[in-house]
Amino acid sequence: MKVPKPKNGRRTNLALLALLPLAVFTGLFANTIGTAWSIPPAAVHGTVALAVLVLSPWKSAIVRRGLAKRRKSSVVSLVLLLLVLTTLGTGLLHATGFHGKLGPLTVMQVHIGGALIALVLAYVHYRSHPVRLHKVDLGRRTFLRTTGVSAVAAAAWLSVEGGLDLLGLSGGERRFTGSHERSSFDPTHMPVTSWLDDKVQHIDAAAWRVAIAGRPHSLEELSLHPQDDLTAVLDCTSAWYSEQVWTGVRLDRLLDVGDHRSISVTSATGYGRRFPAHDLKNMWLVTHVGGEPLSAGHGFPARIVAPGRRGFWWVKWVVAIDPSSVPWWLQLPFPAT
Numbered sequence: 252m253k254v255p256k257p258k259n260g261r262r263t264n265l266a267l268l269a270l271l272p273l274a275v276f277t278g279l280f281a282n283t284i285g286t287a288w289s290i291p292p293a294a295v296h297g298t299v300a301l302a303v304l305v306l307s308p309w310k311s312a313i314v315r316r317g318l319a320k321r322r323k324s325s326v327v328s329l330v331l332l333l334l335v336l337t338t339l340g341t342g343l344l345h346a347t348g349f350h351g352k353l354g355p356l357t358v359m360q361v362h363i364g365g366a367l368i369a370l371v372l373a374y375v376h377y378r379s380h381p382v383r384l385h386k387v388d389l390g391r392r393t394f395l396r397t398t399g400v401s402a403v404a405a406a407a408w409l410s411v412e413g414g415l416d417l418l419g420l421s422g423g424e425r426r427f428t429g430s431h432e433r434s435s436f437d438p439t440h441m442p443v444t445s446w447l448d449d450k451v452q453h454i455d456a457a458a459w460r461v462a463i464a465g466r467p468h469s470l471e472e473l474s475l476h477p478q479d480d481l482t483a484v485l486d487c488t489s490a491w492y493s494e495q496v497w498t499g500v501r502l503d504r505l506l507d508v509g510d511h512r513s514i515s516v517t518s519a520t521g522y523g524r525r526f527p528a529h530d531l532k533n534m535w536l537v538t539h540v541g542g543e544p545l546s547a548g549h550g551f552p553a554r555i556v557a558p559g560r561r562g563f564w565w566v567k568w569v570v571a572i573d574p575s576s577v578p579w580w581l582q583l584p585f586p587a588t
């Protein structure tokens with residue numbers, strides 16, 4: 252492909268300036284919404300990533316000219332470049348179903364971490380290399396070029412996704428959230444994960460109580476309530492999912508929310524999440540998986556199963572469930588521990 256020599260690369264830079272934040276935000280959405288709503292952001296995310304690649308011949312000409320000037324800010328720019336390449340690379344690795352780790356980190360941790368740092372550096376880079384939108388940038392030619400780049404990127408995205416399926420690569424069996432399947436219906440091999448730094452709790456079943464709206468319940472009392480077996484997918488944001496048969500009590504049988512707006516669920520570790528009150532009908536306090544009591548790693552004596560929500564909502568080692576008048580969204584979007 253013949254790459255035209257850019258006059259000042261302004262349009263390429265403008266395009267990248269729009270694409271980077273778009274990539275980060277669509278990625279965050281695709282990776283945190285647990286429902287089919289994450290399909291459009293996931294498709295845009297893949298397309299945006301490939302659009303960055305489509306623009307790379309033009310950008311590399313700009314980078315070479317910039318480096319020739321040997322400015323101090325070049326260090327930030329080079330680190331940014333490295334991070335963007337790492338993020339693109341790990342994104343592609345993930346899409347093709349790579350399971351291994353990169354040192355101590357998973358591919359998805361490198362991908363998300365790299366992207367967030369890149370976003371900050373992109374801002375610093377932009378401050379030292381500002382680009383201005385000119386009137387000509389809003390003209391017909393830009394429109395045609397943007398359409399062209401988007402079409403090429405979308406076609407590339409479709410062929411990557413289609414190619415994975417055709418070749419039978421493990422990336423083809425990804426869930427719509429992008430996650431890969433792990434040990435479904437085989438709970439002993441299902442990964443044990445925490446959000447950040449929670450340690451597996453070894454809880455004495457005889458002494459354990461869960462306070463439901465303040466009233467303590469023992470494991471035996473819980474077992475006296477009608478139990479449901481439900482098949483539900485635990486989909487972790489670190490990019491795996493596992494489908495299991497869980498057994499437990501639906502929360503609307505355990506407490507009445509009345510006029511309360513939310514229910515907060517607290518773990519023995521202090522980890523917790525706040526759910527909208529109307530979710531009660533779609534949340535279970537489960538004690539068994541695959542017909543066996545939960546293992547310590549998976550939340551013994553009891554954990555939340557919230558079908559349709561991502562794994563970080565599935566609080567393990569539950570010790571309290573409280574109706575509350577605070578709206579559910581008044582909490583950090585992600586747990587802090």
Ligand SMILES: Nc1nc2c(c(=O)[nH]1)N[C@H]1C(S)=C(S)[C@@H](COP(=O)(O)O)O[C@H]1N2
Binds near residue numbers: 561
């Ligand atoms: N108390 C507590 N519960 C937790 C977490 C945690 O760190 N602490 N991690 C959550 C996350 S991010 C996921 S994906 C699931 C993992 O469940 P598993 O270890 O049974 O696979 O538990 C959720 N429940």
Ligand SMILES: [Mo]
Binds near residue numbers: 445
């Ligand atoms: Mo997770």
